[in-house]
Amino acid sequence: MTGDWAVYGRAIHAPDRVEDLRETLMIVGSDGVIASVETGVSPRDPRLAALRDGDALIEIAGDEVLIPGLVDLHVHAPQFPQLGMALDMPLQDWLQHYTFPLESRYADLGFAEAVYTDLVDTLLAHGTTTALYFATIHLPATQRLAEICLGKGQRAFVGRVGMDHPEQCPDFYRDVSAEVAIAETRALIAHIRALPGNDAALVRPIITPRFVPACTDALLDGLGALAAETGCAVQTHCSESDWEHAHVQDRCGCSDTVALDRAGLLRRGSVLAHANFISDADAGLIRERGAAVAHCPLSNIYFAGAVFPLRRMQALGLHIGLGSDIAGGPSASLFEAARQAVAVSRLLESGTDARKPPAERGQPGARIDAPTAFRLATAGGGEALDLPIGLFRPGYAFDALLLRANLPDGNLRVAANEAADRLMEKIVMTAGRGDIAHVWVGGRLVKSR
Numbered sequence: 001m002t003g004d005w006a007v008y009g010r011a012i013h014a015p016d017r018v019e020d021l022r023e024t025l026m027i028v029g030s031d032g033v034i035a036s037v038e039t040g041v042s043p044r045d046p047r048l049a050a051l052r053d054g055d056a057l058i059e060i061a062g063d064e065v066l067i068p069g070l071v072d073l074h075v076h077a078p079q080f081p082q083l084g085m086a087l088d089m090p091l092q093d094w095l096q097h098y099t100f101p102l103e104s105r106y107a108d109l110g111f112a113e114a115v116y117t118d119l120v121d122t123l124l125a126h127g128t129t130t131a132l133y134f135a136t137i138h139l140p141a142t143q144r145l146a147e148i149c150l151g152k153g154q155r156a157f158v159g160r161v162g163m164d165h166p167e168q169c170p171d172f173y174r175d176v177s178a179e180v181a182i183a184e185t186r187a188l189i190a191h192i193r194a195l196p197g198n199d200a201a202l203v204r205p206i207i208t209p210r211f212v213p214a215c216t217d218a219l220l221d222g223l224g225a226l227a228a229e230t231g232c233a234v235q236t237h238c239s240e241s242d243w244e245h246a247h248v249q250d251r252c253g254c255s256d257t258v259a260l261d262r263a264g265l266l267r268r269g270s271v272l273a274h275a276n277f278i279s280d281a282d283a284g285l286i287r288e289r290g291a292a293v294a295h296c297p298l299s300n301i302y303f304a305g306a307v308f309p310l311r312r313m314q315a316l317g318l319h320i321g322l323g324s325d326i327a328g329g330p331s332a333s334l335f336e337a338a339r340q341a342v343a344v345s346r347l348l349e350s351g352t353d354a355r356k357p358p359a360e361r362g363q364p365g366a367r368i369d370a371p372t373a374f375r376l377a378t379a380g381g382g383e384a385l386d387l388p389i390g391l392f393r394p395g396y397a398f399d400a401l402l403l404r405a406n407l408p409d410g411n412l413r414v415a416a417n418e419a420a421d422r423l424m425e426k427i428v429m430t431a432g433r434g435d436i437a438h439v440w441v442g443g444r445l446v447k448s449r
């Protein structure tokens with residue numbers, strides 16, 4: 001559709017509580033931005049007939065509901081081929097024996113092209129309208145990932161991974177020097193910003209030191225300076241596991257958070273993956289800098305050895321969204337991450353050792369409910385990135401999913417006129433790829449069943 005167009009019907013979203021937008025007329029401008037949102041519009045409203053006549057109206061049927069697109073704050077694009085593999089290993093062994101050998105193969109542009117094309121298609125089909133990608137140390141393959149996202153219409157932040165530390169990175173997969181890593185990151189920023197068709201910055205570069213253990217101080221400092229110079233967002237891992245957290249304490253004499261801050265890497269728009277072991281003081285620093293956490297409940301089950309204290313960190317005022325952490329997390333679906341965020345919060349609250357009395361077993365008040373998880377997967381991601389996405393509001397991008405319930409090959413079962421709270425619970429607890437009929441990013445239809 002060219003020019004303004006509209007959707008009409010039922011939508012739900014979660015600004016801070018569930019908002020049921022019934023009989024909603026949402027006008028979308030030719031720039032893909034929501035121009036207006038009006039609820040309670042009668043089906044007989046003459047504007048609908050006019051839009052219908054102009055072939056500019058999408059009508060949401062009784063079994064359908066519109067929700068904001070999902071924002072995945074943490075994806076390792078090159079790890080897609082090993083989804084579900086070797087998750088019984090400790091993080092450091094998984095990296096050395098599986099992940100680094102796989103990532104080193106992206107020197108082959110043909111291999112990169114095939115995997116990245118499949119991944120971006122798959123994530124869009126799962127409703128991920130925005131993704132933050134770690135790529136590899138290979139500049140051409142990373143540039144190609146950005147081009148694929150742009151071509152397919154996915155909102156994305158794409159980062160060339162920096163990793164130059166000789167003690168943590170193998171000879172076959174390591175930056176030759178901090179200088180080369182910084183120069184190639186600079187080249188990626190220029191390349192993505194100049195991509196034809198990227199004037200609206202649908203795809204953005206992101207500065208990506210892998211994690212403190214993999215980077216020399218020179219690389220961390222250099223990338224921090226580059227972030228200040230270019231205004232780019234930053235992504236990295238932070239205090240993920242016992243091993244990783246202790247390693248940084250040993251090497252730097254401080255937490256990951258403080259080490260990242262000293263290098264200038266903790267800024268508004270910085271996204272710290274995991275952050276399971278951050279202290280309240282770390283949280284205070286993250287909040288002060290306006291940085292965010294990508295909560296990755298699935299991979300934390302396997303690698304962290306602990307549950308991220310989400311409620312506590314929300315109370316401390318952090319921006320928090322969700323990450324699939326492909327392939328530490330073995331699912332491409334952010335609905336799955338949302339479900340697991342609820343599930344692990346329940347385990348944290350109840351505790352897990354049946355031999356302890358209930359009062360000593362867990363952490364009271366740690367649970368989150370389904371609407372909170374929905375919010376993390378949508379508006380929380382937008383907040384973390386400081387982008388107007390994740391809500392149906394004027395001025396926000398029309399990044400949206402049309403869910404169609406009660407399909408024979410779908411999971412979502414919805415009664416006629418289901419109450420909004422119940423509907424949102426069902427979406428978080430059961431929805432998946434098979435329930436997604438259409439996906440829009442910035443007003444462009446990018447996937448249909």
Ligand SMILES: Nc1nc2[nH]cnc2c(=O)[nH]1
Pocket residue numbers: 076091095099210211237240299303325328
């Ligand atoms: N989960 C996870 N943690 C990391 N820490 C450093 N690299 C990685 C990675 O690829 N995955």
